[in-house]
Structures are given as structure tokens and as C-alpha cells.
Amino acid sequence: xxxxxxxxxxxxxxxxxxxxxxxxxxxxxxxxxxxxxxxxxxxxxxxxxxxxxxxxxxxxxxxxxxxxxxxxxxxxxxxxxxxxxxxxxxxxxxxxxxxxxxxxxxxxxxxxxx
Amino acid sequence: xxxxxxxxxxxxxxxxxxxxxxxxxxxxxxxxxxxxxxxxxxxxxxxxxxxxxxxxxxxxxxxxxxxxxxxxxxxxxxxxxxxxxxxxxxxxxxxxxxxxxxxxxxxxxxxxxx
Numbered sequence: 001x002x003x004x005x006x007x008x009x010x011x012x013x014x015x016x017x018x019x020x021x022x023x024x025x026x027x028x029x030x031x032x033x034x035x036x037x038x039x040x041x042x043x044x045x046x047x048x049x050x051x052x053x054x055x056x057x058x059x060x061x062x063x064x065x066x067x068x069x070x071x072x073x074x075x076x077x078x079x080x081x082x083x084x085x086x087x088x089x090x091x092x093x094x095x096x097x098x099x100x101x102x103x104x105x106x107x108x109x110x111x112x113x114x
Numbered sequence: 115x116x117x118x119x120x121x122x123x124x125x126x127x128x129x130x131x132x133x134x135x136x137x138x139x140x141x142x143x144x145x146x147x148x149x150x151x152x153x154x155x156x157x158x159x160x161x162x163x164x165x166x167x168x169x170x171x172x173x174x175x176x177x178x179x180x181x182x183x184x185x186x187x188x189x190x191x192x193x194x195x196x197x198x199x200x201x202x203x204x205x206x207x208x209x210x211x212x213x214x215x216x217x218x219x220x221x222x223x224x225x226x227x228x
Contacts, residue, residue, distance in 0.1 A: 004157075006157075031214060033214070033215070035216075041220070042204075042218045042219060042220045042221060043158070043204060043206075043216075043218040044218070045215035045216065045217070048214045048215060055214065056213055056214060056215060058215075091157060091158060095214075098209045098214040099209065100165070102148070102160050102163055103216060104160070105150070105157045105158035105159075105160075106157050107156060107157035108156075108157050
């Protein structure tokens with residue numbers, strides 16, 4: 001069964017450094033998402049992406065964040081200058097049609113900012 | 115605003131016992147409802163979903179959920195719990211006419227004793 005993959009599984013970085021989290025969505029999917037889960041808290045929506053542009057973003061997704069689909073398979077989340085409060089599990093998700101299909105989630109990347 | 119409430123933070127059951135995890139939602143229209151499960155160190159796996167039609171939906175691993183519009187609830191049930199069901203369970207609502215995002219509850223951690 002096709003699945004969403006994410007790399008790395010765990011990333012440790014120093015405050016102020018840039019990180020790039022990578023995702024490979026399911027190959028025929030068209031809509032892509034990033035969510036995050038701070039330890040002990042609920043999963044929160046960050047951004048949705050369709051047709052090579054952001055379709056929606058949350059208040060969390062400020063100028064420090066960006067997303068990109070650099071090629072036909074990868075979908076990346078970049079945090080320009082990490083803060084301690086960016087430490088969280090970041091999940092990528094994808095779907096073929098959001099109105100009728102499920103969002104499939106990847107295993108997540110745990111980001112630790114020191 | 116859309117929201118999801120999972121009143122039980124932590125539930126402990128004995129193996130073989132029945133299980134019901136509660137989920138209440140606030141939503142302006144007919145919701146799409148989901149239950150996801152997260153095992154330790156793993157991503158979010160879809161257990162089941164409700165889009166329309168029969169209000170009792172069957173999912174994987176022997177789980178079922180019932181949509182009750184009058185109570186704004188979508189409770190997850192399993193008649194006999196297995197030790198491998200120990201995990202975190204998240205109820206989610208969405209997408210709607212103006213957003214693709216899923217809104218998650220805070221989760222219920224299920225512990226299973228032999």
C-alpha cells in the first residue's frame with residue numbers, strides 16, 4: 001500500500017539554525033499538508049499546498065516557515081531560524097481530493113531545538 | 115469555530131474488555147469525522163472515517179464509530195480490546211467548504227492491562 005514517507009525521523013539543531021524537513025507524498029496525490037504536534041499537545045495544522053502554491057496557512061506558519069515542492073516527488077518544510085518552541089513532531093500528509101478522500105499521514109519528523 | 119473535544123485524557127482497560135472513546139465536535143454543517151491512532155514513535159494511522167450515509171462506520175482492527183448528530187458525537191468503540199491497541203487515539207473533523215485542514219482533539223491515551 002502506498003505511504004507517505006518523511007526524512008529524517010529525528011533532527012536535532014541549535015537555536016537560530018535553518019532546518020529542512022522532507023516528505024515524499026503518495027505519488028498520485030495533489031494536495032499536501034504539514035501539521036505539527038508539540039509534545040503532549042494536539043496535532044495542529046500548519047499549511048496546505050496545492051498546484052505549487054500555499055492554499056491555506058495557520059497563524060503558526062509565520063515568515064520563518066516556507067514550503068516547497070522542488071520536484072515531482074518531494075515536499076519540504078523549511079524553518080529559517082529555529083526557536084526553542086519549534087521543537088515538535090512534524091507530520092506531512094497528502095490526499096488526492098480533500099473533499100472526498102482521506103489525508104494520509106507520514107510517520108513524522110521529531111525536531112529538537114537546543 | 116470548528117472544534118473537537120475528547121473528554122478523556124487517559125483510559126485504562128483490561129485486555130478483553132470493551133472500549134468506548136468519546137469525541138464531541140462543534141461544526142457548522144455536516145462534518146467529515148475521523149479517528150486516527152498513533153502508536154509510540156509512529157505516525158497517524160486512519161482507523162475509520164465518516165463522510166455521509168450510514169451513521170455506524172466500521173474501521174480497521176475491529177473498531178467502529180457511531181455518528182450522532184443530535185449529540186454532536188462520534189464515539190469510537192471496540193467490543194474486546196487487545197494489548198496491541200494501547201496507543202493514543204485522536205478524533206478529527208474536517209475538511210469543510212472553505213478549508214482543507216483537519217482539526218484534531220487533544221487525544222486519549224489508552225493503556226491496556228493483561
